[in-house]
Amino acid sequence: MDEKVVVVGQGYVGLPLAMRAVRAGFTVVGIDVDPWRVKRLNAAETYIEDVGDEALDAALRTGRYHATTAYADAEGFDVGVVTVPTPLHEGVPDLRHVADAGRSLAAFIRPGVTVVLESTTYPGTTEEYLRQVLEEGSGLRTPGDFHLGYSPERIDPGNERWRLENTPKIVSGVDAASLAKVQAFYGRIVDDAVPVSSPRVAELSKLLENTFRHVNVALVNELSIFAGQLGIDVWEAIDAASTKPFGYMRFTPGPGVGGHCLPIDPSYLSWKVKRSLGHTFRFVELANDINDHMPDHVVHRLTLALNERRKPVKDSRILVLGLAYKKNTGDLRESPAIGVVKALRRLGADVRAADPHIETCSLPFDVEMAELTATELARADAVLILTDHDRFDYELVARASALVFDTRNRCRGANVERI
Template sequence: MGDKLVVVGQGYVGLPLAMRAVEAGFDVVGLDVDAWRVKRLNAGESYIEDVGDDVLAEARGSGRYLATTDYARAAGFDVCVITVPTPLREGVPDLRHITEAGRSIAPFVRPGATVVLESTTYPGTTEEHLRGVLEEGSELRTPEDFSLGYSPERIDPGNPRWRLENTPKIVSGIDPASLRKVRDFYERIVEHAVPVSSPRVAELCKLLENTFRHVNVALVNELSIFAEQLGIDVWEAIDAASTKPFGYMRFTPGPGVGGHCLPIDPSYLSWKVKRSLGHNFRFVELANDINDHMPDYVVHRLSLALNRQGKPVLRSKILALGLAYKKNTGDIRESPAIEVVKALIKLGAEVKAADPHVDAHPLPGGLTLVEATAWEMAQADVVVVLTDHERFDYEMVQRAAAYVFDTRNRCKGPNVERL
């Protein structure tokens, strides 16, 4: 196994992988088409929560990490890992970024090299799509000339316990020799690699993991709606059910699902089933419908709460706590909190938001970013907890605010209404 690694994509998956590989002794080229990202990285400024500026500085100081937009710097690589986004376009998987990455790296694939796809995608992408792109551009064949495999990313941004190196890594190859090379590479990066028989199994594994979460989040989201109508405290029921030591896993409701994974990945599986088998994946479609409408339900509940106070949404002062899609990160991609804020602004509310992890992100028009101070709490007609960052002082929130609508079960008291 050689020591030159190319990581295509320097986002929340690719950058931590590049940093870990430098620690493991690889010479790493971090490729990204975004010149702004490359400029920040080469200036020693990280934009990823899980990669501190000190980690980036150490990697750059070692002389074994280079961020660049120039694919020519990939020449002579031993391993290339592709970590580009895989969005949906009008409900259809968009493999454009994988295709572009494959075409760009293909001229630098040489005999004996290994290419691994980490982007979440539908079963068959590695063997049926990326393989052809690489073979056409390199004029080589796999597995005869180079190795090809798939290893799904398992990054959980903001999770201090489960990091890249101690999270078990699924690995696969298109033949036994490819699997060995892919496994050998990741065993230098992570503590435990888990081999499976084919890239299709590994691709399905990733979609299974995220579909499992998506469906169970939808279950408790819908349950929270009906529990409120039945006059039952769903949070108390969840706490009680969570004492069962077998046959149950805790999931909690919220204002919706966000990020790149849960709103998108299960739809890749649904699309593949429909296209290949002609069947609807009813669990996924139902979960999509429930989770997609949770921001609307939160706005509905807020409207009812204001009405009980004799106030319309129009010109009401609302302070939103948390804009990111999950706690302890600043990632607002596909954030349900942002959808709630947009809807309230559209209804004429005067909305402010506090999020200690969000600074330079483009925010919806009409939204003001403020600090989560007691004064700001007291000025609001409603304080709505949308993302439960640990840096918020929830005792202060419930003490200073006249009324709190809490979608995350962090506040208690007579002035608090929970989702």
């Protein structure tokens, strides 16, 4: 009989995992609280770039996958994976989605099952928080009755080279038996499952990965501000430094950071250090401050560029290219573009946006969407590149625009200014 896997959360982490589990031979139930998502999934209509309609349809046709809002469908599961969001609320980790998922799964826990948390969180969540929720709801204990572990997600939306199956997957368990179960499960899902000694180590490793990137992005963002004031091309300096074959890793500036990881995950680590040790994590707090203010810097630079051409921001027509936080995706979570657009509109600018990956209905604000054409470019007083989707024609942008402010280093020309 096929082993039954329940994946709670059918977003950019849970849905690829569910699809991969179906291909590995598991019977999979995808649970999501959003009825709209569930309806689309069961109709083989995807909303995740990394999972196409064809892959979803193939999974449905096996008869071993279906999506649902009903936790009752979790009955009889062998492995339960929790991939729900873990946002911040007023600077404090918000684990209500983890708690809700844990309480709902607990009703169907029986001896021998395995539960894995994938949501990014602070060290101690699995062993101290989720374990208590599961034990109270099931009346069983771990270690002993059921298995519990943590395996941080490493999904990079839009990355065609590194996907779920070929990205090494860190695995952990609350005891040796749990680790063995978690490792065996992911051993069928990914090419390389990397065991560590405890969930705390696995939880910290995920925060380390994202804090490393967050801090280094902040470094080059602040460097880009000062380099511009010194009259130095920061992009040329980065290209030059990138020729060093050791002791250097390339990071590039931009309009800020977005997604659910960089703006949030380092703050989980900072909160845990402050709460448990009473110390401030100065690197994280400084990086937060720098990256949070990059949208303001972009608006300031664009304002200066328009002033040089005797144009105020007010009533200027500005075409924004790219609203998603990451190239070649339609993900708007915590996108710095949202702050930039709102700031420009507060200043009275006539803002339009082009983004081939985003549906107008998904926008969290009211902005007129436009096609990237020579006519649209020519009508704009300024073109602002915030997300450098590969589907944009950058030669056309540089040729047809009066002014381009490029935060992603994709355009060249006398009419182009770069961050």
